Amino acid sequence: MSDTAPRPVGTMPDGSPILEARLDGDGLGLAVLSLGAVIRRLDFRGRPMVLGRDDPHDYVRRTPQCGAIVGRFANRIAGGRFTVDGTAYVLDRNEAGRNHLHGGADGFSRRNWTFAEAGARDVTLTYRSQDGEEGYPGALAATCTYAITGPGTLRITLTATTTKPTLVNLTNHTYFNLLLPPEGFPAPRIDDHVIEIPAEAYLPVDDGQIPTGEIAPVAGTRFDLRRPARIGGEAFDHAFVLGRETTPEPRPVGRVTAPGSDVALTVLATAPAVQFYDGTNLPKAGLGYAARTALCLEPEAFPDAPNHPGFPSAVLRPGETYRQVIEYRFATEEAR
Known part of the structure; x- marks a missing residue:
């Protein structure tokens, strides 16, 4: 096994191995699970920048979203x-029996992807979702590439093709905290x-966090984050x-700093919206x-897009290729 080859670190419930690949370069250190x-x-x-667990089985037994696609x-x-x-089409209503969330109870974050390529600075994983999986039409071939592309920069490229018209809206669900201690816990x-989020509008939601269909201006509301603002105590779980x-x-979609940290995080993406969730x-x-x-x-498509004719379409058709690019750029105070 080469130094860059993914290594087994755990086992899925079906007995298949959970593999881990490690990337290093330009100030970043990254560990990726299958x-x-x-x-x-x-x-x-x-210094740790994201929440994560040492035991890979925690991702099997508990949260399916932390750091996942x-x-x-x-x-x-x-x-x-x-x-x-x-x-x-009817999907899994895995959020309190009411709505479909993040691809369902056994969505992509619960699946064991395959490492197709692995190097010192980039890895590519693939997953083939079967026709009818979680209720979605069409067999979907998805890829995810993580690549260190420059100083403090991690680029994520997500692609997919389908055999039938279907919905596709992939993103990364990493939790960031710029003030984590060296061991990463407690946060x-x-x-x-x-x-700071350079958005002129946001999507108001109902009590189930479903968009109402309105695309509302941020001006004059607490959602106006076009200038840097302290997060404070008000709840955020909204699409901008x-x-x-x-x-x-990718274009800038968000920037995060923290008093007491000399690190700034800038997020860039190709998607038409970005969900800001405060944990x-x-x-x-x-x-x-x-x-x-x-x-x-x-970064993502508009939530509940297929049920709002006024929202941009999230339908992928045979012969088309879905593509979403996300970049996380870290820089220290003196480098800004």
Whole structure:
């Protein structure tokens, strides 16, 4: 086994091995699991930047989202129902029996991906989702590439093709905290973190976190994060609108700093929206983290897109290739 070859670190319930690959370069250290294509560790200049667990089996027994690639459809679909080309489909209602969330109870974050390529600075994982899996039509061939592409920069490239018209909306669900101690635990609250999201509008939601269909301006609301703002104590679990089209190359979608840290995180992506989640429900994950001890910035399609004719389509058709690119860029104060 070469130094860069993925190594077995655990076992799935069906007995298949969980593999881990490690990347290092340009100030970043990264550990990726085959289970869920999870980012288990992400260090910048030797300091942890994300929540993660040492025991890979924690990702089997407990949270399926921490650091994972989520899909087929990230975020929520109302009632677990949608229609494509006149055909209705019913999905797993895995959120309190009410809505479909992050691809279902056995979505992509629960699946054991395959390492197709592995090097010192990049790895590619693949997963083939069967026709009808979690209720989605079409067999979907998905790939995820993690690559260290420059100083403090991790680039994630997600692609997919399908055999039938289907929904695709993939993202990475890593939890960030710029004030983690060297051992990564316990994590302090992120209330004092400062966030900036260059969005002119956001999607209001109902009591089930489903978009109402309105695309509302952020001006004059607490959702106006166009200038750096302290996160504070108000809850955030909302999609911010960056545009109506997927862009060819990543653009800035969010920036995070924290008093007491000399590190800044800039997130760039090609997606038309980014979900800002403040980690309020982290205790439910069962990993020992308290509420609001990390935040997520999840570039994605509009939540519940198939049920809102005014939202950009999230339908992928045979012959097309879905592509989403996300970059996490870390920089120290003196480098900014």
